[in-house]
Amino acid sequence: MNQFGFQAKRLVQLALPVLIAQVTQTMMGFIDTVMAGRVSAVDMAAVAIGTSLWLPALLFVQGLLLAFTPVFAHHHGANNQKAIQPLAFQAAYIAIIGSIGVILFLSFAETIFNIMQLDPELAHLSIGYLNGFTWGVPAYVLYQVLRGCSEGISYTLPTMVIGFVGLAVNIPANYIFIYGHFGIEPMGGAGCGIATALVFWAMLISMVIYMQLDKRFKELAPFKSFHKPQWQTIWDMTKHGFPIAMALFFEVSLFAIIALLLAPLGANVVAGHQIAMNFSSIVFMIPLSIGIAVSIRVGYYLGQDKSEISALVTKVGLIISFTLAILTAIITVLFRTKIAHLYNSNPEVVTLAGSLMFFAALYQLSDSVQVVAAGALRGYKDTRSALYITLVSYWAIGMVIGYILARTDILVPAMGAQGFWIGLIAGLTSAAILFALRLRYIQRSGFKKAALEGNTA
Numbered sequence: 001m002n003q004f005g006f007q008a009k010r011l012v013q014l015a016l017p018v019l020i021a022q023v024t025q026t027m028m029g030f031i032d033t034v035m036a037g038r039v040s041a042v043d044m045a046a047v048a049i050g051t052s053l054w055l056p057a058l059l060f061v062q063g064l065l066l067a068f069t070p071v072f073a074h075h076h077g078a079n080n081q082k083a084i085q086p087l088a089f090q091a092a093y094i095a096i097i098g099s100i101g102v103i104l105f106l107s108f109a110e111t112i113f114n115i116m117q118l119d120p121e122l123a124h125l126s127i128g129y130l131n132g133f134t135w136g137v138p139a140y141v142l143y144q145v146l147r148g149c150s151e152g153i154s155y156t157l158p159t160m161v162i163g164f165v166g167l168a169v170n171i172p173a174n175y176i177f178i179y180g181h182f183g184i185e186p187m188g189g190a191g192c193g194i195a196t197a198l199v200f201w202a203m204l205i206s207m208v209i210y211m212q213l214d215k216r217f218k219e220l221a222p223f224k225s226f227h228k229p230q231w232q233t234i235w236d237m238t239k240h241g242f243p244i245a246m247a248l249f250f251e252v253s254l255f256a257i258i259a260l261l262l263a264p265l266g267a268n269v270v271a272g273h274q275i276a277m278n279f280s281s282i283v284f285m286i287p288l289s290i291g292i293a294v295s296i297r298v299g300y301y302l303g304q305d306k307s308e309i310s311a312l313v314t315k316v317g318l319i320i321s322f323t324l325a326i327l328t329a330i331i332t333v334l335f336r337t338k339i340a341h342l343y344n345s346n347p348e349v350v351t352l353a354g355s356l357m358f359f360a361a362l363y364q365l366s367d368s369v370q371v372v373a374a375g376a377l378r379g380y381k382d383t384r385s386a387l388y389i390t391l392v393s394y395w396a397i398g399m400v401i402g403y404i405l406a407r408t409d410i411l412v413p414a415m416g417a418q419g420f421w422i423g424l425i426a427g428l429t430s431a432a433i434l435f436a437l438r439l440r441y442i443q444r445s446g447f448k449k450a451a452l453e454g455n456t457a
Contacts, residue, residue, distance in 0.1 A: 003309070007316045011293045017156040019289035021163035026282045028170045028199060032192040033278050034343055035174045043178075045267040046125035047192050048274040052256035053112065053126075054133060057105050058140065059252050061098030063245030065091055065144050067237055069292075070299035070379045072152020077303025081153070084220055088149050089227035090234050094241075095141035102137050106130050122267065125190050132177075132193030136200035143204040146211060149220065151296055158210050162203050169202040170195060243387035244378065250390040254399055254427070258420045261407065265416060272352030273417045275343040280360045283328045287321040287368040291375030298379025311443050314376040318369060325368035329361035352417060359421035366428035373435035380442050389434045398427020 029051070036043040068091045075083045109130045113123040143162075150158045176184050177191030211217045255277060262270050294317035301310040332339070336357030340350040374386055402423020405415050415422075 003312060004316060007297070007309070007313050008320060011290065011297065011313065011317055011320065014154060014156050014293035014296060015289040017160035018151070018292050019285055021156075021159040022285035022289055023282060024160075024163035024167045026278075026285055027167060028196070030278055030282060030343075031167075031170055031174060032196070033274060035178050036192055042122055042267050043125060045263075045270040045274070046122055046129055046190065048259055048270055049113075049122065049126045049263060050109075050129035050133065050193065052259040053109060054102070054106060054130060054137075056249050056253040056256050057102045058137065060245045060249045061095065061102060061141050062144050063248035064094055064098060064238060064241035065141065065148055066244050066248075066378065067241030067383060068145075069148040069152045070295050070381065071237075072149060073154070073296045073299030073379070074303040076153045077300035080303075081220055084149060084152065085225070086227045086230075087233070087237075088145060090230055090237060091145045091148065092142060093229050093234055094238060095145050096138065099138040099141045102141075103134055106134050106137075122263075128190030129193040132190065133196050135194075136197030139197075139200040139204040143200065143207055146204075146207045150207075150211070150217075151292065152299075153216070153220065154296055154300065155216050156293075158207065158214070161210065162206050165206045166199045166203045170199045173198045240381070240383060243383040243385075247374070247386035247390040250387075250394050254394045254424075257399070258402065258424075261403070262417060262420070268346065268348045269352065269417055271343075271346070271349045272340075272356065273420075275340055275349065275353035276356035276360050276421075278343070279332070279339055279357070280363060283332065283360075283364055284367055284371070286324050286328065287371045290317050290321045290324075291372040293317065293375075294372055295375040295379040298376055302379065307443075310376075310379065314372075314379075314439065314443070317372045317376065321368040321372045322365070325364045329364045332357050332361040332364065356417060356421055359418065359425060362425050363421070363428060366425065366432045369432035370428060370435050373432070373439045376439055377435065377442065382438070382442055385438045386435075389431055389438065393431035393434060394427045397430045398423045401426045 032047050036047045068087065071087065072084050075081065075087075109127050110123070113126060147159055147162075150156070173195035174192060176182055177194045179191075211220075259270060259273065259277075262273055294313055297313045298310040301307070301313065336354045337350065339357065340353035343349075343353070377383070377385060400423070402420040404410050405412065405419030405422055406417065407414055407419070
């Protein structure tokens with residue numbers, strides 16, 4: 001087997017468990033949406049509005065932690081496993097501090113909804129959802145630390161196994177708290193928050209047990225010793241992860257703000273948008289898993305000082321990701337109405353969601369390039385560029401175009417949700433082009449050495 005074929009096979013081996021794990025995690029959002037939607041469109045919208053508030057905040061913390069995985073992979077490639085455990089403890093301290101920040105932010109949900117002049121019933125359900133969800137925040141971020149350790153040593157199977165654990169907890173927990181069983185009063189969409197918190201704690205506990213029992217973690221020994229906070233390391237890694245966190249924040253907050261801007265147009269519009277967005281999120285797990293695998297492999301080979309193989313890994317990842325995106329785009333268009341019916345039976349909601357699926361198909365093509373290129377840049381420890389690229393692409397281009405088309409009559413009569421989706425496509429396409437150009441520059445110029453030494457972080 002030639003080098004191209006070997007790297008393709010290895011990427012698939014690494015990406016497949018991550019993909020399954022990501023799909024199971026996104027399926028939880030799908031299940032939340034569907035089960036809440038069976039109660040009413042308002043309950044579905046409450047989950048969407050609540051999610052739009054916590055997701056940017058929580059993913060900001062996750063972005064800080066994403067900086068650790070390529071570093072773990074670098075140590076693994078350099079056969080320096082002992083360096084991983086102390087660094088993982090510093091990641092845990094960042095996670096704990098970050099979780100406190102997220103909880104404090106969510107405590108202002110009622111004030112935010114009042115400023116938005118949200119419908120009282122919708123606001124009440126959304127706040128109830130967030131009150132339950134908050135209890136799971138520490139568990140989620142600490143799980144991400146352990147997951148990063150596992151993936152950093154090129155062992156992605158635990159991620160998949162724990163994903164199934166979360167899914168197994170999510171369905172019965174939703175059943176109990178949404179509809180009311182075993183003495184629990186029906187909570188509607190608000191019950192999804194408690195169910196999600198239980199899922200996060202189940203995943204963290206399961207990962208701790210897994211790492212205690214699996215021999216692959218014996219040399220890593222994540223729990224055999226304690227390491228105090230090393231504030232310089234915490235500060236350095238926070239600076240390194242901050243651009244990634246901000247890039248994630250810019251991307252996710254764009255989607256969150258769109259959901260909030262659509263809220264005044266009614267629950268049906270929010271629900272239709274949520275269906276298209278939720279399905280797109282499931283499909284997005286394919287290029288995301290490839291991007292994570294590329295990040296791991298690039299860091300691994302840079303640890304061995306094999307930059308030419310790192311470049312090949314990136315090329316292979318981009319080809320695989322874009323090819324799969326073409327297939328998923330075709331499937332999205334062909335089955336758009338049937339997909340929408342899985343979520344909701346309201347004709348108005350289904351019609352809107354089906355129309356948005358056309359835009360989602362185009363969206364997937366650009367997304368497949370930008371997420372893998374961004375993953376490769378993380379492997380090269382070039383994180384600052386992601387901050388600028390996402391800010392310009394998602395907000396200066398995507399949001400501006402989307403808002404003008406969706407909510408104003410400046411260019412055309414206000415298009416509503418369709419206008420925002422056109423903006424998303426424009427933003428993601430810009431990001432794909434800029435990330436690809438940056439990656440080419442890193443790989444071909446003298447700046448590459450500085451990037452590998454972390455001077456660009």
